[in-house]
Amino acid sequence: VDPNNFKTCEQSSFCKRSRKVQSTGSKYAIIPGTLNSYADSLTADLVNKDNHHQFTFKLEALMGNTFRLQIDEKNPLRPRYRVEHALKGKPATTQIRVQESQGVLSITAGNSKAVIHGDPFHIEFYEDDVHVVTVNAKNWLYFEHLRQKAAVQTEGAEGAEAQDANPDAIQPPAETHEDPGAWEENFKSHHDSKPYGPEAVALDFAFPAAEVLFGIPEHADSFVLKSTSGTDPYRLYNLDVFEYVVDSKMALYGSVPVLYGHGSQRTAGVYWQNAAETWVDIHTAETNVVSSLVNFVSGTRKTPPPSAHFMSESGIVDAFIMLGPKPIDVFKQYAGLTGTHELPQLFALAYHQSRWNYNDERDVATVSAKFDEFNMPMDTMWLDIEYTDGKRYFTWDKFKFPDSLAMVKNLTDLGRHLVVIIDPHIKRDNAYFFHNDCTEQGYYIKTRDGNDYEGWCWPGSASYPDFFNPVVREYYASQYELSKFKTVTADVMLWNDMNEPSVFNGPEVTAPKDLVHFGNWEHRDVHNLYGHMHIMGTFAGLLKRDPNQRPFILTRSHFAGSQRYAAIWTGDNLADWAHLQHSIKMCLTEAVAGFSFCGADVGGFFGNPEAELLERWYQTGIFLPFFRAHAHIDTKRREPWLFPERTRQIIRSALLKRYSYLPLWYTSFYELEKTGAPVIRPMLTHYPHDKEAFGIDSQLLVQQRLLVRPVMQQGVSKVDVYFPAIDDKKNGDYWYDVDTFERQERAGYVSVPVTEYKIPVWQRGGSIVPKKERLRRSAPLMLHDPYTLIVCLDRHGKADGTLYLDDEKSYKYRDGEHIYVNYEFEQNQLRNNFIGKPKYKSNAWIERVVIAGLQLVPKSATITVNGVSQQLEVEQQGNAVIVRKPGVKMDVDFALKLNY
Amino acid sequence: GEVPRPRGVSLTKAPLYQPQANGKWTCLDGSKTIPFTHINDEYCDCADGSDEPGTSACAEGKFHCVNKGHQSIDIPSALVQDGVCDCCDGSDELPATGCSNSCQELGAAEAIKRRNEAEVHRRGTEKREELIARGRQLKADRAGRRSELQSHIQEQERLKSEKEQLKKTAEALESEALEVFKEQQRELNENTAQAEEEPQQMRHEATMSFVRYDTNKDGFVEVTELMVDMNLDQDRNGVVTVEEAKYFLDERERVDLDAFVTLAWPRIKPLKMLAEGLFQPPLEAPKPPEQEQTEHDSPSEERGDMAPEGELEDEHDEGEEEEDQYDDEEADVGIGEATPEIETTTTAPNYDPETQRLVEAANEARNAFEEVERQIREIEHEIKEIDEQENKDYGLHEEWAVLDGECYTYEDREYVYTLCPFDRVSQKPRNGGAETTLGRWEQWAGEGEDKYSKQKYTQGAACWNGPNRSAVINIKCALEPKITAVSEPNRCEYYYEFETPAACDSEAFATAAANSAHDEL
Numbered sequence A: 001v002d003p004n005n006f007k008t009c010e011q012s013s014f015c016k017r018s019r020k021v022q023s024t025g026s027k028y029a030i031i032p033g034t035l036n037s038y039a040d041s042l043t044a045d046l047v048n049k050d051n052h053h054q055f056t057f058k059l060e061a062l063m064g065n066t067f068r069l070q071i072d073e074k075n076p077l078r079p080r081y082r083v084e085h086a087l088k089g090k091p092a093t094t095q096i097r098v099q100e101s102q103g104v105l106s107i108t109a110g111n112s113k114a115v116i117h118g119d120p121f122h123i124e125f126y127e128d129d130v131h132v133v134t135v136n137a138k139n140w141l142y143f144e145h146l147r148q149k150a151a152v153q154t155e156g157a158e159g160a161e162a163q164d165a166n167p168d169a170i171q172p173p174a175e176t177h178e179d180p181g182a183w184e185e186n187f188k189s190h191h192d193s194k195p196y197g198p199e200a201v202a203l204d205f206a207f208p209a210a211e212v213l214f215g216i217p218e219h220a221d222s223f224v225l226k227s228t229s230g231t232d233p234y235r236l237y238n239l240d241v242f243e244y245v246v247d248s249k250m251a252l253y254g255s256v257p258v259l260y261g262h263g264s265q266r267t268a269g270v271y272w273q274n275a276a277e278t279w280v281d282i283h284t285a286e287t288n289v290v291s292s293l294v295n296f297v298s299g300t301r302k303t304p305p306p307s308a309h310f311m312s313e314s315g316i317v318d319a320f321i322m323l324g325p326k327p328i329d330v331f332k333q334y335a336g337l338t339g340t341h342e343l344p345q346l347f348a349l350a351y352h353q354s355r356w357n358y359n360d361e362r363d364v365a366t367v368s369a370k371f372d373e374f375n376m377p378m379d380t381m382w383l384d385i386e387y388t389d390g391k392r393y394f395t396w397d398k399f400k401f402p403d404s405l406a407m408v409k410n411l412t413d414l415g416r417h418l419v420v421i422i423d424p425h426i427k428r429d430n431a432y433f434f435h436n437d438c439t440e441q442g443y444y445i446k447t448r449d450g451n452d453y454e455g456w457c458w459p460g461s462a463s464y465p466d467f468f469n470p471v472v473r474e475y476y477a478s479q480y481e482l483s484k485f486k487t488v489t490a491d492v493m494l495w496n497d498m499n500e501p502s503v504f505n506g507p508e509v510t511a512p513k514d515l516v517h518f519g520n521w522e523h524r525d526v527h528n529l530y531g532h533m534h535i536m537g538t539f540a541g542l543l544k545r546d547p548n549q550r551p552f553i554l555t556r557s558h559f560a561g562s563q564r565y566a567a568i569w570t571g572d573n574l575a576d577w578a579h580l581q582h583s584i585k586m587c588l589t590e591a592v593a594g595f596s597f598c599g600a601d602v603g604g605f606f607g608n609p610e611a612e613l614l615e616r617w618y619q620t621g622i623f624l625p626f627f628r629a630h631a632h633i634d635t636k637r638r639e640p641w642l643f644p645e646r647t648r649q650i651i652r653s654a655l656l657k658r659y660s661y662l663p664l665w666y667t668s669f670y671e672l673e674k675t676g677a678p679v680i681r682p683m684l685t686h687y688p689h690d691k692e693a694f695g696i697d698s699q700l701l702v703q704q705r706l707l708v709r710p711v712m713q714q715g716v717s718k719v720d721v722y723f724p725a726i727d728d729k730k731n732g733d734y735w736y737d738v739d740t741f742e743r744q745e746r747a748g749y750v751s752v753p754v755t756e757y758k759i760p761v762w763q764r765g766g767s768i769v770p771k772k773e774r775l776r777r778s779a780p781l782m783l784h785d786p787y788t789l790i791v792c793l794d795r796h797g798k799a800d801g802t803l804y805l806d807d808e809k810s811y812k813y814r815d816g817e818h819i820y821v822n823y824e825f826e827q828n829q830l831r832n833n834f835i836g837k838p839k840y841k842s843n844a845w846i847e848r849v850v851i852a853g854l855q856l857v858p859k860s861a862t863i864t865v866n867g868v869s870q871q872l873e874v875e876q877q878g879n880a881v882i883v884r885k886p887g888v889k890m891d892v893d894f895a896l897k898l899n900y
Numbered sequence B: 001g002e003v004p005r006p007r008g009v010s011l012t013k014a015p016l017y018q019p020q021a022n023g024k025w026t027c028l029d030g031s032k033t034i035p036f037t038h039i040n041d042e043y044c045d046c047a048d049g050s051d052e053p054g055t056s057a058c059a060e061g062k063f064h065c066v067n068k069g070h071q072s073i074d075i076p077s078a079l080v081q082d083g084v085c086d087c088c089d090g091s092d093e094l095p096a097t098g099c100s101n102s103c104q105e106l107g108a109a110e111a112i113k114r115r116n117e118a119e120v121h122r123r124g125t126e127k128r129e130e131l132i133a134r135g136r137q138l139k140a141d142r143a144g145r146r147s148e149l150q151s152h153i154q155e156q157e158r159l160k161s162e163k164e165q166l167k168k169t170a171e172a173l174e175s176e177a178l179e180v181f182k183e184q185q186r187e188l189n190e191n192t193a194q195a196e197e198e199p200q201q202m203r204h205e206a207t208m209s210f211v212r213y214d215t216n217k218d219g220f221v222e223v224t225e226l227m228v229d230m231n232l233d234q235d236r237n238g239v240v241t242v243e244e245a246k247y248f249l250d251e252r253e254r255v256d257l258d259a260f261v262t263l264a265w266p267r268i269k270p271l272k273m274l275a276e277g278l279f280q281p282p283l284e285a286p287k288p289p290e291q292e293q294t295e296h297d298s299p300s301e302e303r304g305d306m307a308p309e310g311e312l313e314d315e316h317d318e319g320e321e322e323e324d325q326y327d328d329e330e331a332d333v334g335i336g337e338a339t340p341e342i343e344t345t346t347t348a349p350n351y352d353p354e355t356q357r358l359v360e361a362a363n364e365a366r367n368a369f370e371e372v373e374r375q376i377r378e379i380e381h382e383i384k385e386i387d388e389q390e391n392k393d394y395g396l397h398e399e400w401a402v403l404d405g406e407c408y409t410y411e412d413r414e415y416v417y418t419l420c421p422f423d424r425v426s427q428k429p430r431n432g433g434a435e436t437t438l439g440r441w442e443q444w445a446g447e448g449e450d451k452y453s454k455q456k457y458t459q460g461a462a463c464w465n466g467p468n469r470s471a472v473i474n475i476k477c478a479l480e481p482k483i484t485a486v487s488e489p490n491r492c493e494y495y496y497e498f499e500t501p502a503a504c505d506s507e508a509f510a511t512a513a514a515n516s517a518h519d520e521l
Helices: A011-023 A289-298 A328-338 A362-373 A402-411 A435-441 A468-476 A524-543 A575-594 A611-621 A643-661 A662-675 B011-017 B105-189 B193-213 B243-249 B258-276 B290-296 B309-331 B340-345 B351-390 B448-453 B505-516
Strands: A028-030 A042-049 A054-062 A066-073 A096-101 A106-111 A112-117 A122-128 A131-133 A186-187 A190-193 A201-206 A214-215 A233-235 A258-262 A267-271 A278-283 A309-314 A318-321 A350-355 A380-383 A418-423 A455-457 A460-463 A494-498 A553-555 A567-569 A627-629 A700-702 A706-708 A717-725 A731-737 A745-746 A747-751 A761-764 A768-771 A789-792 A800-805 A820-827 A829-834 A844-852 A858-863 A867-879 A880-884 A895-899 B022-028 B033-035 B062-065 B075-076 B408-411 B415-420 B424-429 B436-445 B454-459 B470-477 B482-490 B493-500
Touching: A011 A278, A054 A106, A054 A112, A066 A112, A066 A328, A096 A455, A096 A717, A096 A800, A131 A318, A201 A318, A214 A575, A233 A627, A258 A328, A267 A328, A318 A328, A328 A575, A350 A611, A350 A643, A362 A380, A362 A402, A380 A844, A402 A418, A435 A468, A494 A524, A524 A553, A575 A700, A611 A627, A611 A643, A643 A867, A662 A768, A662 A800, A700 A745, A700 A880, A700 B075, A717 A731, A761 A768, A761 A829, A768 A820, A789 A800, A789 A820, A829 B309, B062 B309, B105 B351, B105 B470, B105 B505, B193 B258, B351 B424, B408 B482, B415 B493, B424 B493, B436 B470, B448 B470
Parallel strands: A350 A380, A350 A627, A380 A418, A418 A494, A494 A553, A553 A567, A768 A800, A789 A844, B470 B493
Antiparallel strands: A028 A042, A042 A054, A054 A066, A066 A318, A096 A106, A106 A112, A112 A122, A122 A131, A131 A201, A186 A190, A201 A309, A214 A258, A233 A278, A258 A267, A267 A318, A278 A309, A455 A460, A700 A706, A706 A761, A717 A747, A731 A745, A731 A761, A768 A789, A800 A820, A820 A829, A829 A895, A844 A880, A858 A867, A858 A895, A867 A880, B022 B033, B062 B075, B408 B415, B415 B424, B424 B436, B436 B454, B454 B470, B482 B493
């Protein structure tokens, strides 16, 4: 990437202005006597004591230890934008109790409490009486009220529309007026007309109980956020970045403004709901051994608590303060606000084979057949932009794809799927129906003077539908109907790319900020939501096309809440080891920000991976939820059979491993939909006390069952794995190597030898993992295959774990047509415990039970079903024993006892 | 009658699936002994998967489709009972799946296909015999021609020394006469100073060139110093040889300034003029290649890293144009052999008749000598060409030789593709535009016994942001030579499907057919 194509904070006038408050501070205070309290909320007026401008704030108590704080101007010159469609619905509120003493207000809701200080205005939040968040701790609240442009500056700028001058709004000149970037701004050859002038909002949040901060994807950076002192802030602005660099705070394709503070006792979070360009400064004392020792000895913090300063270009202050107390609680609280990805069809969790581009029907058929020839499973073939007729979406290149329906059928006959790309840029071509419709109906985003905006993208000159307009979304969604899009079937799923939106000749490769959207909002206000609105349209279209098939969509641009509609990938990465390592860091951050369904292009998008890198990338990719190989058009083909036998075998064995764990992935996604608990998790999620584990982002947990530490370095024969501690005494869980069942009993770093085949993965003692160990060519063909249960015992000889199954495709599971069961092992006995009534009829059965951690090898096992008992063989295999063929159906109660 | 055997086991392996006396059975890899009833019980007991030939229980197992009426095959156990009919007899699925038995039809169709193929091979082989005969004839012709040329060259070498001797004699007389003549001229010119202007300018030019050539500044221009000037590469083979350079130095190792001015410069100057475009040799005046080129020489457009489609295509085209320029250079036939006789076209001074006679005699001797040299070069060139052809592998029986020199084309929507076997492959846009070389003959690339089933062409025009283009030709037997398809699965890597009777071999086809039909029937 050439960083010069993108702004620094210094080049962004609002960032520069908002950041300046860090040295001057601000003066906001509650206006006495303006307080009103309601059943679930409280409102009051605020004043900026420097310019006497007035604001109102509202603090609302939400279900689930969460508060919502909103600050807006009391009488704005024009309405300020409030984010829509990010929340999954209107958050449920809860009762509050208000107490006042000595000018300080306490608001209590359940376990949480907000303490409001009037002057200087700030709010402290407590969880079970522990102080976890302070809003405006440093008095960096900064709110640029809307104003008339001073006369002297009007000349030459023909856009000061606010004629109905509100006398209240005319303010004495403030520092914002002196900023030359306040009323217009240039970057490279681009001009931003800024007709409404300065309108930034900024606020700081301190986390007194935290030691590390994380969140605010998407950045190619470590999981734990770094201090921005001396660097630019982290930037949230959806951009198409070419060959992005790693270890960077630069903006990427998605923006999820949620941030968490974590300490060993408490975890809290802030969701800053703003869709405008946003910069986030991170203030953390660089902790070292000495300072943490001092803290430990003194029992108090000697360094200021970590804090974050959010700065957005427009909109209002709309912040959700989530009080935990544990990491998993706060992740669920955030999911409670913005939702989760719904349970995907099983195929979407299997292996995706993509490339820019599979050239024609024969190419697609050949690649699919090659997977069969080499007996490797593959579920989905992808078509990038070249399948279209000249980059006109919803059309096909009839020469290369004369009979796409037959091509699709050849795939679906084998249980496979096809995904095609539909981007938001629309070719400006008078012979293209979509363009004509949008032109005639006025569906495109407009320039300031009311014309259709024209940018440059893959098709050449292009315009961009205004998906913020519900009528446009409706029109777009209807294009997916099979009566219109006749060249696909309801089994063909979608990929929405370039939806930041990417505009090759636009400022920072995106749309100008002074474009105008539905409702007369500026692009500036809604930029980070554009992709979100795009995929909302796609999702509605797919549901409409086939109401009983769960849609699968992949998107590049995303915002808070986009996880309800689509999976994401980390964009245009590079075929190098650093990008492989960042695939985990980035997806972990996305996962805690709602996007469990995350993956990276396996092999790297740009460049040609050498065999070893490709092998290791497959081995890593199988343990990220979205698993797709993809490559740039200029790269060499890299399907597994094009490599030597060794590489082919390594990749095949990785693929088989992925497929064997599909029941775990599927169950995890069901539980994600149900509870909001991320599918993949950073170590601190379940080991919140282990400070050593906070910053570990080279390994991940799959739920609380697997610990994955893929090999992501070149030419190594061992890797250092960190087994986290469950308490202060360095006690750890038991962990069983999933290949050998060799047990790790101790917390701390362990150097583990690896071969080229080895993927270092452990199953936690105390967990049961469901698997399917039979090979098929695609996931849907595994539907009736039997299950294997892997039981790994804890120190007390116990384990448990859930399994979820249904038809893997339809919405019937919402009517209870599923089987959800918790398996429990204790005292040498395995039992099932159905959660809800099993209402799905499955032909599947339990093929084997593998038990690791038994002290003695049992002689046999007895299974009892409906009062009938049967002897089962038990066989020792390495460090585990295998109970042969229990044979019981999935919806039947049983008890399986080991005999000694 | 059928011998009872477990589902999924072939007839040949049936004897391996017999219970022992105790009702046990041992995995085929010997790893384990299990109850015979565990065979095909939907549980994988044997590491080699041999206990579950009829189920999907073992990941690495095999299922045998009998496919009566068609060909028996082994399929991976992953395909057993997955709801997809893989065996044509449907035996891999349970009856409920409803697979139809299509083996008879398929078998019949396959038999017809094989018969047709065999017929094509049979008739193709006849054609191939002709190709072989012609190829062998060509080889014999080449050998004959080569020895003819060899003796010819010896003859010419003899002639050359003869002519050289004559030339030396004539030149000695000439130079003696010229000395005298020059002496007279000098006296004469003392009076007519301005008449000297032209030779003086010539001398000035020559002196300047001398200084330029004399890179080591030792007062002499040596053979090696001339060899760096590619303008002197008369046979245009890319190097100025010692012989070529010596020619310009009057066959000496080195010359001083005077000798350079009088002997070397007159020979060098015409080539300089030629190179500068100031002079065109009288024979076959070339059409300047620039004209064609400039038409496509669009100003190089900005190449954004993320160029939109239009630009990308431009880029693509542009790359080809660039390449085309190279093509023009190498395919350039216009300029022809630079002729040293040019000298004679410059106006000669007015010699007295005797001197004139001696000069003419010397010129004649020189020309005669050069003519012999030229002929030797021509013969050497032809020998080289023959040797190059000899080094190309035209197959075990010379059956491919006839294809060298032929070209075949194939048109798709956008391009006309050309294959000139043993030479090059190329691509040209149908709607006009320059031709792009996709590769030059490299070698046969089939594996093992199939060596002659693939050709590889490499070192084609460089791709923008990518490698040099290359092409692989997959070859099949057919009665008429034809390209049937061209694809570009990787950027800048092309695949041609090419058919020719040269690839027909009914014997090998029959053997292969017999081998594959060796299954259970």
